[in-house]
Amino acid sequence: MMIFFTAFPLTPQQKLSFLKNPPVKRQLSNGLPVIYQQDDSSNVTVLHVIVRGGKGVEPAGKRGLAHLTTRLMLELPYRSKVQDLMKLASKTSMLCKIDYSRINIACLSINLDETLKIASEIIRKPLISSLRINQIKKQMDYQREAEEDDPINVGPLSHLENLFGKTAYGGSVLGSKQSLKKITKKDVENFYKAYFNAANMTIVVSTDLEEKALMEIIEEYFGKIPSGQPMESPQRDFPVPETKKTSIKKDTKQTLVSVSYLLQKLTRRDFTLAFMTDILLGKGIHSRLWPLRAKEKLAYNVNSTMDYMIDGGILEAYLETDSEKRERAMEALSHILNDLYDNGITAQELEVTKINVRSHFLRGNETKEIRVQNLDFFEATGLGYEFINTFLQEVESITVEEINRYLKNVLNPERAIFVTVGPEEKSEKNKD
Amino acid sequence: MMNSFVRKSRARKSAILILLGCALLFSPLSAQDQDKVRTKYIELDNGLRVYLYEKHTLPLVNLAVAVNVGSKDENEETSGLVHILEHYILFRGTHSRSSDQISGDIRKHGAYFNAHTGHDISLFEMSLSSEYLDFALENQKDILFNLNLTQEELDEEKQVILEEINQVQDDPFKAATSLVYQNLFPDHPYAKPIYGKEEVIKAASAAQLEKFYEQFFVPGNCVLTVVGDFILEDAEEKIKKVFGSLEKKEFAPPEFEKAKPLPDNVEIEKEMDVNQAYLIIGLQAPDYNHPEQYAMDLLTEIIGRGINPMLSGPLRGRRELIRSLSMGYGLFKHGGAVLIFLTLDPKNIKFTRNETLKLLRNAKNMNFSIKDYPDASRFEAFDYLESAKNQIKLKSQQLREKGLDIASSFAMHMMLRDEDAQRNFLESIEKTSSSDLRETAGNYFSKGRYVMAAIVPQKKK
Numbered sequence: 001m002m003i004f005f006t007a008f009p010l011t012p013q014q015k016l017s018f019l020k021n022p023p024v025k026r027q028l029s030n031g032l033p034v035i036y037q038q039d040d041s042s043n044v045t046v047l048h049v050i051v052r053g054g055k056g057v058e059p060a061g062k063r064g065l066a067h068l069t070t071r072l073m074l075e076l077p078y079r080s081k082v083q084d085l086m087k088l089a090s091k092t093s094m095l096c097k098i099d100y101s102r103i104n105i106a107c108l109s110i111n112l113d114e115t116l117k118i119a120s121e122i123i124r125k126p127l128i129s130s131l132r133i134n135q136i137k138k139q140m141d142y143q144r145e146a147e148e149d150d151p152i153n154v155g156p157l158s159h160l161e162n163l164f165g166k167t168a169y170g171g172s173v174l175g176s177k178q179s180l181k182k183i184t185k186k187d188v189e190n191f192y193k194a195y196f197n198a199a200n201m202t203i204v205v206s207t208d209l210e211e212k213a214l215m216e217i218i219e220e221y222f223g224k225i226p227s228g229q230p231m232e233s234p235q236r237d238f239p240v241p242e243t244k245k246t247s248i249k250k251d252t253k254q255t256l257v258s259v260s261y262l263l264q265k266l267t268r269r270d271f272t273l274a275f276m277t278d279i280l281l282g283k284g285i286h287s288r289l290w291p292l293r294a295k296e297k298l299a300y301n302v303n304s305t306m307d308y309m310i311d312g313g314i315l316e317a318y319l320e321t322d323s324e325k326r327e328r329a330m331e332a333l334s335h336i337l338n339d340l341y342d343n344g345i346t347a348q349e350l351e352v353t354k355i356n357v358r359s360h361f362l363r364g365n366e367t368k369e370i371r372v373q374n375l376d377f378f379e380a381t382g383l384g385y386e387f388i389n390t391f392l393q394e395v396e397s398i399t400v401e402e403i404n405r406y407l408k409n410v411l412n413p414e415r416a417i418f419v420t421v422g423p424e425e426k427s428e429k430n431k432d
Numbered sequence: 433m434m435n436s437f438v439r440k441s442r443a444r445k446s447a448i449l450i451l452l453g454c455a456l457l458f459s460p461l462s463a464q465d466q467d468k469v470r471t472k473y474i475e476l477d478n479g480l481r482v483y484l485y486e487k488h489t490l491p492l493v494n495l496a497v498a499v500n501v502g503s504k505d506e507n508e509e510t511s512g513l514v515h516i517l518e519h520y521i522l523f524r525g526t527h528s529r530s531s532d533q534i535s536g537d538i539r540k541h542g543a544y545f546n547a548h549t550g551h552d553i554s555l556f557e558m559s560l561s562s563e564y565l566d567f568a569l570e571n572q573k574d575i576l577f578n579l580n581l582t583q584e585e586l587d588e589e590k591q592v593i594l595e596e597i598n599q600v601q602d603d604p605f606k607a608a609t610s611l612v613y614q615n616l617f618p619d620h621p622y623a624k625p626i627y628g629k630e631e632v633i634k635a636a637s638a639a640q641l642e643k644f645y646e647q648f649f650v651p652g653n654c655v656l657t658v659v660g661d662f663i664l665e666d667a668e669e670k671i672k673k674v675f676g677s678l679e680k681k682e683f684a685p686p687e688f689e690k691a692k693p694l695p696d697n698v699e700i701e702k703e704m705d706v707n708q709a710y711l712i713i714g715l716q717a718p719d720y721n722h723p724e725q726y727a728m729d730l731l732t733e734i735i736g737r738g739i740n741p742m743l744s745g746p747l748r749g750r751r752e753l754i755r756s757l758s759m760g761y762g763l764f765k766h767g768g769a770v771l772i773f774l775t776l777d778p779k780n781i782k783f784t785r786n787e788t789l790k791l792l793r794n795a796k797n798m799n800f801s802i803k804d805y806p807d808a809s810r811f812e813a814f815d816y817l818e819s820a821k822n823q824i825k826l827k828s829q830q831l832r833e834k835g836l837d838i839a840s841s842f843a844m845h846m847m848l849r850d851e852d853a854q855r856n857f858l859e860s861i862e863k864t865s866s867s868d869l870r871e872t873a874g875n876y877f878s879k880g881r882y883v884m885a886a887i888v889p890q891k892k893k
Contacts, residue, residue, distance in 0.1 A: 018490060041489045042829040082740050083814050089822030092739065108826050142755040145707035146775060149604060251705035251890065253598040285523075286539035294523060294535065297591035300599055320599055352540055359542035359561050362490050367833040 018362055022389045023375060026215060028223045032198035035375055035385045036214060037206045039368055045112045045207035045214075046368040049103040049123065049222075050380050053195030056098045056168045056309065057233060062183050063168075064140060064175020067096035069191045071136045073103050077127045081118050090115040096173040098309045099233075100380035106369065109209050113217050120221035126192065130185050137180045144174045151256040151421040152320065154248055156307070158419045159260040159314055162241050169236065169309060197228025204375045204385070206368035236311040238262060241417060248421045255323045255422025257330050259337060261410050263306070263313035268383055271308060272394040273406045274315060278306040279360055280345065280353045281337075282317055288336055292319055298329045310381050315410060323423045330418065341411040344404030357395050470664050476672065478680040479652025483842050484667055485659040487835050493562040493660030494835040497572055498843035500685055501648035502552045503628075504621040504766070512593075512628015513644055515549045516586070516636055519593055521556065522547045524585045526578040531585065534575065541567050544836070551613075551622050552765045553847050559836045562661040569674040576654070577678055579645055583638040590633055597627050604710035604887040605773060607702065611885040612714040615698045616769055617691045650681040655846045659839040691716065691767030694881040703890045708755065709778040710887040713788055715880045717761060717768035718872070721850045725763060726860045727872035728770065732761040733820035734800060734869075735791070736772055742816065743772070746787040753780045753787065765848050770876075778888045785884055795873035801866035817866050824861050 023037035051070065058065045074092050076082050085092065090107035103123065107115040147153045157172055164170040175183075194200070203222060207214055241262075263274050282289045282304025289302045299319040307314050317337060321329040345353070365371045365388065379385045387394075470486040501514055522545065525531045538545045543560035556576065558568050600606045610625055617623045656675065658667055694716060718724040735742045736759020747754045754776040762769045776784055801817040802810045831837050 020489070039489070041487075041833050044826065044829045044833075086739055086819045087815060087822065089738070089819060089826045091826075106826070106830075108822065108829065111822075139755075142708070142775070146755075149706040149708070151602065252602040254595070254602050284539065284543075285545055286535040290535065293592055294531070297588055298595075300592050300596035320595070320602075322595060322598060352542075355542040355561075356539065357542075359492070359544070359559075362492055362561070363544060363559060363836075366490055366492070366835065367830070369830070 018365070018392065019389060023385050024211075025385060026211075028198070028219050030198040030223055030225055030227050032222055032225060033202045034215065034218055035202065035204045035379060036211055037371065037375070038208065038211065039206050039371075040208040042368070043109050043208055044368060045105075045107055045109045045205065045209060046372045047105045047112075047116070047203060047205045047207075048372050048376050049105075050202045050204060050376050051101045051103075051195050052099070052200045052231065052233070052380060053191060054097045054100045055173045056236075056311075057195075057231065058168055059187070061179060062175075062187055063171055063179035064137075064173070065183050065187055065191055066101050067140065067173045067175070068133065068136055068180070068183060069188050069195075070094045070096055070101040070103065071139075072126050072128060072132060072188065072192075073123050073196075075127065075132050075136075076118070076122055081121075085115065085118055088115055090119070092119055097380075098169055098173070100376070102376055104369075109207055112207070112209065112214075113220075116217060116221040123196065124225060128185060128188050128192065133183070133185060133188060137183075140174045140180060141177060144172060144176075147172065147174070151250050151252055151254070154250070154421045155256045155258045155318060155419050156305075156314070156316065158246050158248060158421075159258070159316060159417060162243050162246060162417045162419070163260065163262050163314060164238055164312070165241065167236055167238065169238070169312070194228075194231055197226045199228040199230045201225070202379055204372050204379065206372050206375075233310065238312055240415065244416070245418045246420075247425065248419070249424050250421050252422055253323065254320045255326045255329075255420055256318060256320050257326060257333060258316055258318035258419045258421075259333055260314050260316040260417045260419070261412075261415060263308060263315055263410060265312060266308050266310050266381055266383065268387060268394060271383060272391065272398065273403060274306050274308060274313060274410075276353055276357055276395065276398060276403060277315060277407065277410065278304050279356050280349070281315075281340070283360060284356065288340060289317060289319070289333075292329070292332055292336070296328075296332055298325055298332060308381070326420060326422065326425065330420070334413070334416070337411055337416070338413050340407055341413060344407050345400065347400045350398070350400045350403060354395055354398075358392055361391060361395075472664050472668060474668060474671075476651065476676055478676070478678050479650075479683075480675050480678065481655045481846060482668075482671055482675075483655070483657045483846060484664055484671075485657070485838060485842065486662065486664055487659050487838065488661050489833075490835075491562045491661045492559060492835055493565045493568060493658065493662060494559045494839040495557070495568050495572055496657045496836070496839040496843040497556040497576060498655045498657075498847040499554045499556070499576070499648060500552070500653045500847055501554055501644070502550045503624050503626045504551050504688060505644075505648070505686060506621070506624055506628075508624075508629075510632065510640065510644075511624045512633045513636060513641060514554060515626060515628045516589065516593060516633060517641055517644055518547045518549045518554050518556075519589050520581065520586065520641065521575050521579060523592075524589060525580050525582075526574050527580045528574060528578060534571070537567070537571065543568070549626055550764075551626065553844065555840060555843060557836060557840060565658075565660075565662055565667065566670060569670055572656075573674050573678070576649060577651075579649070581638045581642050581645065586636065586638050586641065590636065593628075593633055594630065597630060597633075600627060602704075604704055604706055605712070607704070608710055608712045608885040608887050609771065611700050611702070612712050612771060612883045613769070615700065615883045615885075616694060616714050616716060617767055618694065620691045620767065621688060622691060622764065622767055647683075650683045651675065651678045652681065652683045653685065655843050657839045657843040657846070659835045659842075688766050690719065693879075694883070697881045698883040700883075700885045702885070702887050704887050706887060706889050709776050709781055709889070711774040711776060711781060711784065712885050713772045713774075713785065714883045714885075715770050715792070715876060717770045717876055718763075719768045720763040720765050720848045722768070724868075724872045724875065725768070726857075726864045727868045728761055728768070728876065729824065729861065730817065730820040730864055731795065731869055731873060732759050732770060733823045734816045735759060735795070738819065738823055743788065743791055746791055747774070747784060751783075753784045763848075778886075781886055781888075789882065792873070792877035796870050796878050798870065798873070799866065800869050804866050817864075817869065821861055825858070828858060
């Protein structure tokens with residue numbers, strides 16, 4: 001049997017927009033922006049409240065403040081309110097990023113009104129007490145310990161430190177035991193006052209509800225949030241890191257072998273190129289990293305990730321390998337990355353990459369939860385929510401010359417940062 | 433697969449199919465959904481069962497092929513061969529294409545391509561742009577029914593599988609889960625590790641694999657589901673054209689007994705380089721076709737899931753015994769398991785175990801619904817049952833957003849359900865009462881023995 005590959009051209013409609021109902025931007029009476037996207041694939045509403053107060057704007061020495069403050073917004077003051085949310089089966093959670101924090105709400109659409117009545121009240125009138133702050137600090141310590149238990153999470157944290165050093169971009173959003181100790185109730189109150197207002201927040205919703213009905217509910221519960229003043233975000237530049245190699249000891253069977261590169265300031269074009277590089281490099285079968293698994297048999301898990309913030313990002317390529325194979329893995333990984341840097345890709349590989357980017361992007365926007373997360377990211381980092389519907393056009397417009405220039409710029413071997421997490425290297429032991 | 437531009441913690445992909453709290457995945461469509469969605473069931477002359485489901489939200493098509501072969505079909509000498517076979521099918525060559533050609537074809541079509549091995553079945557998944565449906569069908573037929581097994585390629589893939597096993601052993605919860613399953617079903621095929629035994633994997637021959645492959649990879653032992661942006665009639669015609677040419681082969685699936693009750697409690701402790709303890713407490717539970725599965729689903733939601741599960745009370749509260757809690761329900765054809773996952777300070781393990789078991793043992797006497805209370809005291813009671821039903825409704829709705837989840841769920845459902853089972857998951861959940869929950873808690877939590885696996889920090893030397 002023969003299978004022939006036929007690259008079907010994209011229809012103009014597919015190129016322009018993949019969402020039947022593209023998102024639109026509205027505003028509440030207090031100026032709070034609402035991004036609304038209708039999707040009737042389920043009777044579920046996903047609503048995120050984005051706050052432009054992430055780890056990146058924490059005062060020096062107060063790492064963990066943004067996470068702590070946002071986490072307080074989930075602390076319902078009365079047991080009866082918790083039970084009301086439980087009865088509705090509505091879910092609330094939070095996430096703190098470098099550029100923004102967010103509160104996530106998901107519920108059956110029929111329960112949205114009752115859910116927001118409870119969830120919005122604590123955002124408008126949080127109970128900021130020393131007791132609650134200390135409880136959350138303790139939870140953050142536990143979370144950090146859990147984060148450190150998994151080598152695959154330890155690697156990226158080390159890259160953040162190496163690439164962004166002592167700036168607010170470096171380190172975990174959970175801060176450290178020492179930095180949490182320094183955070184006072186006053187710090188939390190000030191952070192809340194500065195960022196939890198209409199000028200620094202955006203609501204992003206994907207729902208089956210009609211726009212009019214939805215906006216009425218949101219106005220009811222978020223329309224009274226104070227208008228506030230937009231907060232300035234400092235511009236950051238990152239010097240070339242001094243530490244090029246870090247080895248973290250962990251008594252595991254495998255070793256995480258990882259290489260990262262700094263990405264320049266975020267623009268739509270740079271994001272598109274970084275996204276394409278990530279897909280090209282490590283996503284799926286027959287990616288550039290795939291031979292490390294299929295041919296070299298070095299690992300089960302080979303991958304790359306791209307994490308972008310406003311003032312810079314990280315592109316990381318990694319694999320988890322038997323600790324005995326660590327050196328061979330590092331060599332093989334570097335070889336692939338350096339080859340991409342030296343020789344770039346062909347026009348044919350670019351076309352295949354575009355097909356993969358497209359299907360990856362479609363799958364990555366299939367559920368409401370993930371689509372809203374992507375809208376959050378675009379809007380909070382300044383790329384704009386509309387980018388979700390023009391991203392594929394941007395991809396189509398990338399030429400082979402442009403991506404090769406980009407690869408030459410980003411994958412410079414002199415700027416590569418190496419991290420390994422695993423048992424102590426035998427050669428190092430011998431030296432001792 | 434990266435689902436978002438926003439990186440969270442990096443979960444590793446797992447090829448092991450352990451279904452926890454996913455019973456609702458297999459729910460057939462409700463009458464309301466059937467009005468909205470065009471679906472069709474067909475059975476080809478060669479015995480292949482096919483289910484089609486139109487979903488036009490995005491230009492994607494999703495395929496799942498479930499094969500009735502899993503670790504249950506292995507013995508001590510063959511433990512791990514199904515897992516190897518799953519890898520081989522996915523990543524190695526067929527009689528018409530080399531492994532390199534196949535991976536190149538997958539890449540050219542931008543497909544997500546994966547497979548999973550479970551106790552009962554193996555599942556092969558594919559998701560790609562809907563314009564490539566023809567390719568997807570041809571590709572899945574080729575890899576599943578035209579495999580070219582060679583010792584050379586097998587030896588190469590073995591090394592990747594051994595890396596996968598090492599990865600599991602470095603992950604505290606995965607390592608603990610595997611230990612619980614190996615001890616929860618003594619003297620039953622489910623007791624074998626799905627990943628397989630290292631010594632069997634290292635010694636495996638192409639001839640051994642061929643035997644499994646010839647026996648199980650026949651159309652009558654498989655289910656194909658296709659979900660996505662296509663016209664039902666067109667897809668049906670294509671499927672008949674591609675898969676209809678496969679020869680019909682006689683197949684009598686091996687028969688298995690139901691898992692027997694656990695005779696004694698089992699407690700296992702393992703040291704790893706971790707900061708905190710990872711604890712799993714597992715008990716046997718109703719199997720996939722058991723009428724009490726709905727009550728067990730609801731009990732799982734009530735006791736260990738949601739924003740403030742019942743178990744939080746004794747374990748968190750003032751004592752602060754634990755740091756995190758979740759609960760899952762794994763349903764298999766011949767048995768079931770509930771697993772409670774906890775992270776905690778190692779010094780709290782015994783107390784936590786006792787408090788957890790105390791609550792489980794008492795569940796047969798609990799009031800789960802406000803209807804259990806006299807009218808006068810209903811105002812202060814919490815309706816756990818209604819809350820759990822709503823949580824399941826929410827999850828059920830959310831699962832319908834993702835085409836591949838729908839395809840995989842239906843493929844597994846069609847493979848695991850008993851022929852005479854006529855049921856609708858959500859309707860059955862709705863009909864379940866508080867007394868049903870007490871009865872099921874009595875049957876499984878009060879009488880049932882447990883397996884506890886604890887991963888603890890290494891002792892300081």
